[in-house]
Structures are given as structure tokens and as C-alpha cells.
Amino acid sequence: MFRFLLFLPVLMNFTATYSQSKKTIDSINTLYVQGLNIPQDSIVALFQQNLKDAEKISYELGMAGAHSQLSLVYAYQGKYEESTKSSIEGIKIYEKLNQLDRVADYYAEMGYSMKYRDMEKALYYMQKGKAIAEANNFENELKDIYNNYGVLKEINKELDSALFYFEKGLQIKLKLNDTIGIPYSWSNLAGVYGLQENFSKSREYFSKSLQQRLQWADSLGIAENYTQLGEVFVAEQKWRNAIPLVHKSLPISKKKQYQNLTQYNYKLLSDIYKKLKNTDSALYYFEQYAAIKDSVHGLKVQERIAALNVEFETEKKQNEILQQRAQLAEKDLEVRRKNTFIFGSLGLALILGLLGYLLYNQQKLRNRQLQKEGELKTALAKIETQNKLQEQRLRISRDLHDNIGAQLTFIISSIDNLKFGFTDISEKLGSKLSNISSFTQQTIYELRDTIWAMNKENITFEDLQARIANFIEHAKNASEKTDFSFNIEGNIDEAHVFSSVVGMNIYRIIQEAVNNALKYASADEIEVNISEKEAKYNIEITDDGIGFDQDNTELGNGLNNMKKRAREVGGTLQIKSSKKGTSVLLKVPK
Template sequence: MYRILLFLFSVYLGLSGLNAQNKQTVDSINKIYVQGFNIPQDSIVAIFLKNLQDAKDIGYELGRAGAYSQLGLAYSYQGKYEESTKSVIEAIKIYDKLGQLDKVADFYGELGYGMKYRDFDKALYYMQKGKTIAEENNFENELKDIYNNYGILKEINKELDSALFYFEKGLQIKLKLNDTIGIPYSWSNLAGVYGLQENFSKSREYFNKSLQQRLVWADSLGIAENYTQLGEVFMAEKKWKDAIPFMHKSLPISLKKQYQNLTQYNYKMLSEIYKQLNNADSALYYFEQYSTVKDSIHSIKVQESIAALNIEFETEKKQNEILQQRTQLAEKDLEVRRKNTFIFGSLGLALILGLLGYLLYNQQKLKNRQLQKESELRTALAKIETQNKLQEQRLRISRDLHDNIGAQLTFIISSIDNLKFGFTDISEKLGNKLNNISSFTQQTIYELRDTIWAMNKENITFEDLQARIANFIEHAKNASEKTDFSFNIEQNVDESHIFSSVAGMNIYRIIQEAVNNALKYASADEIEVNISEKEGKYYIEITDDGIGFDQDNTELGNGLNNMKKRAREIGGTLQIKSSKKGTSVLLKVPK
């Protein structure tokens, strides 16, 4: 389980790494400098559209916003202003969703400024939105530009006081932030509005301030522009002669920096001034200079157009090649993606199948173990059940046997007793015979009981047999007080032995018969029962010091015959030795 989770975690990490890499790619493409990208605008649009799709695929919102803003710029260069506006608005929506309000304000401001000559009302609307957001959140960095651009809108709309107000606001922020590049622009803007209001001294003052700042920073182009603007102020005041030095200060700088438009403008202004001063030669000279620069600009423009067309032609060729390469790359990319997807899918499928196989195998193993255990228990149950039922059946049969035959034998004894009492004149011989039959029948009942018991009892331990023999001897002691009894078991006897119930029963009955004979017929004073073990046999000896009997001349009675029969039944032998000093009965039983 732990290994499976570790593997899944690794897969997750791998996918996360891939995602981070894709984000980096999206960001890198979004950072492309559109203005300086020397390929056709269609290609630029295609690049950002693809980037937008990639960002969407990986769910990278910031990347999407970046792609939309770049698309807006690219469309505006193509003149597709509607698409441009839509793209910028999409970018604004995403930035808004992400809570990046500074960007929202900035893009609204730029959007408004960009459409100032196409749709002034909309320009004003977007600019105001940007301004409001920036003001609410005090985004000073954005506000300084928004105020400046907003002032320009006001100036275009001839709302000069309002324009002055916003230029001033923008200037204050720039001063606060020490924006040394932005400050002269604001001063120039203010000076321009003052000029339009015919407040020439104020206009001159701000142009001079701007000029001083630009002189400090050696901003040549700005300096040249300010000189020309100062000249223009004098021209507006119709102070023609005062305007000339400023134009002459601007001219060498614009010539040196090849600022052709300003050079052309300066020549034009100088021609105008000299015209007003009725200096025809100078006016003509500067007009010729103006025309030359104008032609030169035109020529340059033509050359630039040819070069541009050339570049366009070359780039079209290259573009086709790039498109072909891109198509090939896209196909390869698609192929690689397909392969990756196939490998990934196969691995996933293999993982699932492997896991399923492993779990099924484990489950089968568990089932087998359970079935084996259940089977063992079922076998054991069947065995014990069969054994139990067999024993029970045997016990019930035994009981029936005992009840039926026992009752019949008892009836025989009772009948004989009735005969003896009913016929008082029977002879002694017949009486003895009847007594013998009665005694034999009684013995049969006892033997029947022993047999039935032995049949039901499987075995008897040595210890149990020993206890029963000791009990019998104790009983005999109590019955015959003048006789000494002793019961000995030698130390080498294996007391852990288990006899079959038949063997145990017969050994007990032989000992019982021998002891009874010694008491009844031998008038013994001492009776001894010894048990020993030799060569894998039990030696059970019953000896007495009685009067003995002559084995050759005495007919063996039922008792002795029974003892021999019992010894044979258990595979043993019985030896009887008798003399006038006593009798010995030796029973040898194999273990």
C-alpha cells in the first residue's frame, strides 16, 4: 500500500514539474518586444494566439492575460482596432479577476490614450476608468502617466484649463517620485497649453524650465525641441527677430542628431520669419533648405519603403519556410504528444492491471488458506462425529443386550430357585446340580456385564488397574481379618502403560480368582500379589502360604479353567505351582 502511494506521489510531482516548465515558456513568449520583432504581424498574432491556447491548456491565468495584452498590441499595429480593443479588455478582465488592479488601471489608461483620434468618447471613458481605479488605490506610478495622457485628451478637446489641471497633477507626482525624464515632458505640455492661452510669459517660463532640466541631462533631442518651441512662442508674439536665435540654436542639434522632421520644421519656421521680416533672400534660402530636407525625407521614405518591400518579400519567403518548419514542428510535436499519451496510457493501464492481478492473487491465496483451514476442521469434525455416533450406537446396543439377556438369565436363576423351593423331595444330587446351574448362570451375568463394559471402554491405564486391584485387596482384607495381604509393584514397572480394556479386565479377574481360591480353599495366612516387568512382559504373581493342592490328582475346577482361558485371550500364559507350603499363580502378559 505504502509503495503504491509513493508511486502515485511521484507521478503527481512529475506532472507538477511539467506544468511549471510550461508556465515558463508562456511567460517567455509573452515577454517578446512586439515593436522590435522583425517578422510579419500575422506571424506575431499567430504566435500569441498559440501562446494564449497553451496558457489556457495548463490553466495559467496570468499567462492568458499577458498573451491577450500582447495580442492587443499586435492587432493595433495591424490596424485591427476592434480586435485590439477586445483583446486588451480580455486582459483587463483577467487582471481584475486576479486582483492586479495596478495593471487594470494601466491598461485602461493605455487603451483610452490609444484610441484618442479614432473614438474620442470611448477614449475618454476608458481613460476615466483607469484614472478612477488608480486614484482609488493611489497607484502613483500609473497616475503620473494617466494624468499626463488625460491632460492631452483635454487639450485635444480644447478644454485648456482642465488640461492644465491634469498636467499639473501629473507633474506633482513626477516631482514627488523624482521622475527626472518625465518632469521636462510635463513642463513642455504645460508650456504648450499656456501658449495656446496666449500666456506667453508663462509659456516661455515652462519651456525654459524644461530646457534647463534637459540641459542637465544632456537630452539633445529634447533640448532642440525646446529651442524650437521657445522660438515659436516669440513667433506667436510676432517678435520675429527674437525668434531667430532659438531656431538657430535648435538647427545644428537637429542636423547633428539627424532629427530630420525637426530640421525640416526649423527651416520652415526660419523661412516664415524672414518672410515676415521682408528678407526675401533669406526666406528663399531657408525655403530651399526646407524643400531639400523635405525631398530628402521623401527620398529616405521611398528608400525605406523599397527596403521595407524588399524585407517584406524576403520575409514572406522566410515566412513560408518558417510556416513549413512550424508545420513540421507541430506535426512532430503532435507525434511526440501522441507517443507520450500512448506511453502514459499504457503505463497507467499496466499499473491498474498489475495492481488488479496482485490483489486477485492475494485474494485467491487468502481464500485457499481459509478453505484449507475449514477443510481441516470439517475433516476433524467428521472424524469425531463418526466416532461419537459409533460409540453411542455401540452403547445403546450394549444396553439393549444387557437388558434383554440379563433379564432372561435372571429369570433362569429365579426359576431354579422356585424349583428348589417347590419340590422338597428332590435328591441331593439333583439339588447340587440345580445349585451349579444357578451359580453358572450368575457367573454368566457377571461375565456378560464385564464383556459389555470392555466392549464400550477402549482402554484402561496401568494406574487405574493398580487402583482397582488395591481396592479389591483392601476389600478382601476387611472380609478376612486373620489373613495378611500385600500388594507390591516393582520399581522397574512401566506405570505409563495403557492396557486394552479387555486385557485390564482379564488381569483383574485372574487376580481376583486366585485370591478368592487362596482364601476359600487354601486356608492361607498370607497372600501376596506382586507385579514386575521383564523382557517386555508383565509378570503378575499371586502366592499364598496355604495347604496347596495336588495338581496331578485334582481335577481343575471352573475357576482355574476360566483363569487359563482369560490368560490365553490376552496372549499371555498362566503357570500354577502348588505344594504343601503354598500355591503360586504366575501370569505373564506381553506389553
């Protein structure tokens, strides 16, 4: 620590002496903020001086880089107003310089920083940055954007999508050998596994991340991992195992002025001591938590940040309007020049005809303008109706999740209490209770799938892929003797959009076919293959089980429901079965 403090004045003096050097400014802007083991205020001073040096020589790229670093440091300190100001200033410069990779990164960082304050804005800016990076294949930016987009999905309880994007980000980081970024992906994957109650896998990934960060001396990352490992023990109700891990994190987050993590550590300790009925410690840590929370999340700070975002969007729209006016002025000037030439060439006889023509054109333009305004009003009304429908859909899905989901969980808990609360319960009754519990658990899974579909107006192949992959992962855990494989041809367009009804029906057909193979086929291998042929998507589920006699077997509700769903999506369903196995082929028109 002492050596780094000696280094800082030397570095500040170096930048002051060579303030005219663009290379020096760029080298400071590329410093890894999380790895600087110096006080946060000193880091702020370093980048503020670098910003001044860039401004002295009008080096716009250096100014934008300094704003980017300041935005990140302010966010760690919980100074969200300053962070937002720096982000907006940086975006303006990068857009002016047409640095699309930095624009994409900036929008994504703005979205990520708003995740706990304004999720709607967070998704808006994150998706804006993601779209720019994907359109230009900016892998260096996408590896972090996918990772942070997964965090937003996790906060929204979309765990399947969160795992999907975390894995996408991790694959790019492994490809680029991003040794600093890889532990962040491991930590995020571990967090989702924890939410899925796969605690052993969660602890494994957190520990991998911690070991990597200890090698790199990534102070903030180390603090986060200690807290996260403590959270795993809390989820397992091993309260005393969690306490030392949180106490390892707390002094690091305080020293680095990482206000969000410090606040969370205090709250976590308060909750743990409350569970242990140690009221003095619980009260002490809750008071520390409340003091930091008031300073970080004050109402006035939130209002100022919202005002900055409105000001930023308004300024962009005003600039676009000014550009359109300039273009219209140029076109108007060109028309006037042509008119003057015609007037001078043809004389007075043509002036009257030209005036009539101009009046006719003006009326035509006015009519077209009125038509456009009418179309705009209709479009706005349609958008408003769609927004209201989406809000109603979200409200219904929350009610289903919070009320029916909670009630079904209560039923399962009550049945388990009945089974283990009475020692003299009969075997037949116990079996019946187990069947009811399994049926109720299955109903919860189907309810989650329904809520997932309701929350989406449209479902892409990308969404469907993540959902099917998660379902097959559960199927693997349920049947260890059966091998599963899930394959999608490379020419499939992952961005292809289905309506939520069509997407859900396709998912249900795949789910029913796999469940039938597990229950009745005694199969060693089950495959799900998706391909495209003759303007149709071919979705085939095959197994190598015992098959069934289609002519002499009465079709149950499951197969009939599959055929009904296929008709509803305008597709066809073909079922072939023999002693060597069964094939279910769904063809859906593009």
C-alpha cells in the first residue's frame, strides 16, 4: 500500500510535466480502475487531472476516456449524479467522433449503473449499447455487455436468460483470454446457480473466481467474492459459517470506498445476527447500514439523475430537429433557384402557370403532411394500447407468481409436513401424498413457463433456445441413466421472432415429447434437433427406446394435446415409432 501511495504523486507530476502528450493521456485512461490499490479519492484526482490535461490540448478522445473512468469510479463510490454526468459527457464526445465501439460500451455502462434505481431505463440503455456492438461485431465490448445484460435478467428473475448471456460473455472472454474479466463471469454464473439452490455448484464457481482475483490482487472483486460465498452459507441457513466471510469483505469495501458493497455487508450481518437472536449486534449493523443507505440513495440524488437523463435525451432530439431544418432549408433554397431560372427564361406567360403549379404542390404537400400526422397519431395510439396490454400482462404474471405460486409452494410444504409429522401414516396414503406433492411441483414448473411466456410479447429463437436448454438440463438431473443432446443448425436465425403463443406451443410440444420418452420409452438416448428446410422450421425429438404400436395404442391426452398445439401454430406433427425407437417431427412455417 505504501509503495502505491509513493507512486501516485510521481504519476501526477508526470502527467503535469507532459500534459501535451496524447500518448500519456491515453495510457492513464487505460488503467484498470478495480486493480488500483490506492484510495478512491486519489483515483478521482488522477482522472480529473488527466481530463484537464486533455482539455488543454483539445484532445477530445482523451477527454472522453477520462470521463469514462470517472463515471466508473463515481459509481463505485455511490455518487450516481456525478457518474451520470460523466457518462453523458463521454457519450457526446464519442458520438461526435463516431467511435461506435466506445458509444456501445458507454450506453451499456449507463444502463448497468441504473440497475437498482430505474430498471426500465437500465434495460433501454443496455439494449441500445448491445445493438450497436452486435451490429458491428465488437467482441471486446460484447464480452462485458453480455455479462452485464445477464445481471439485469437475473434481477428481473429471468434466470434462464441470465445463464444464457453469462455463458455467451464467458465464451468470448475465454476466446480473448480476458483473465481479469473471466472471474466476473464465474461469479455471475455462481449467483444464478445459488438462486436455483444448486449450492455446491454455486460455491465451486465463487471459489474459482476468488482464487483468480487473489492472484491479480483485484481488491473489489475479492471483496465481492467473500460476500457472495457468505451469501451461499446464508441460503443454506449456515449462519455462523457466513459471518467470517462477510467480515473479510467489509474492511476491503470500506477501504476502497465501495459504498454499495459496504451497505450490503452491513445489512447482511444485521440479518444474520437477527437469525442468531443476537439483537445487540443485529441493531448495531442495521444502524450502520441505514446511515450509508441514506447517503447513497437519497431522493434528491435520484431526482437530479432523472433530470440529467431527460436533459440528455432532449438535447439529442433538439440536435436532430436542427439537422432536419437545415436540410429542409437547403432543399427550399434549391427550389427557389430553379424557380428564378424558369421565371427568367419563360417570361411572364409562364409565371401564372408556375404559380398555379406551386399552389397545387403546396396543397399536395399539406395534404401529405396531414396524412403523415394522422398516421403518427394512429401509431402512437397503437403503441399506447400495446403498452397498456403489456402492463396488464406483467400485472397478471406477478399475481400468478406471487399468489398462486406461493399457495402451491405452501401446499407442497404442508404435504411434506403431513408425511414426516405422523409416524403411523399408511404406505398407501404416503404414496398418495407423494403423488400430490409431485403433481403440485410440476404445476409450479408449468406456471413458471406460462409466466415466462406472458412476460414476452414476442419470443425469439434465442429465448426458446435458452428455455429448452434449461429444461433439458433439469431432465438430465431427473434421469441420470439417459443421455440428452440438443442441436441447432448453424443457419438458423436466432433473432427470428415468434408470437408468445406460437413460441410457448413449440416449447410445450418439445417438453411433452421429452417427458413421454422419459416415462414410457426406457430410452438410453434422447435427441432434440432443430433445422430449417423449405421455408419451414423442422423440430425433431427422437429416442432409441422400445417404441409403441400406433395402430393398437389409444392416444392419450399428451399426444392429442401435441397435435392440437401443432395445428394452432399452423404446423404439422408426424409421429413414427418402432421397436428401435420413436421420432416426433414438428414442422412450423417461417
